[in-house]
Amino acid sequence: MKSKEIIEQKYKKVSCIFCSSNNVIRRGIRKTEHRDNVQRFGCKDCNRRFSIDDGFYKMKNHEKKITLYMDLYYNGMSFRKIQEHLKAFYPKNCHYSTAYRWIAKYAVMISNLTDNLQIKSGIELQSDEMEYHRRISKNQKGREQNWFVDMMDTTTRFMVSSGYMKSRTIDNMVKVLKRGKFATGNQAKVITTD
């Protein structure tokens, strides 16, 4: 994995935070309750221990998951596949619905940046949709079904259009398709669905 290599590289160059010595070894991992484990180090020269707060090991769990799911999404994994993935890894808790919220939120944010631009695209756009049960009251009993629909350029994996809708009507779907068509002009020739 790439990120692992980066970490390995990083810790080859660790120097002691007290005496700046490079004579440093890994001295186990400190477990944290809500965050990832933190690598600890020991200095062989001054004999002190320290951990490095670089924001990476301490990155909150959910931030890492957001990154993971956005990666899956932008690598072209469909919502359905992501859902299967999430169910396999988090069968007992609500993480998968949370992940949907993140994807919807971040994807819309990114999409809003691009809505008014003409985008260089390939010839094929792929439409994908996911059900999203929005909690409408705090006691979790009231939920309404919403939809998140997006269109992705299969060549660049860039989302050219997306929409968040309360009902999955033809009108709403067409709006998303039209926006995608507008953003890509005559470049896109084919629209496929998962």
Ligand SMILES: [Zn+2]
């Ligand atoms: Zn030292």
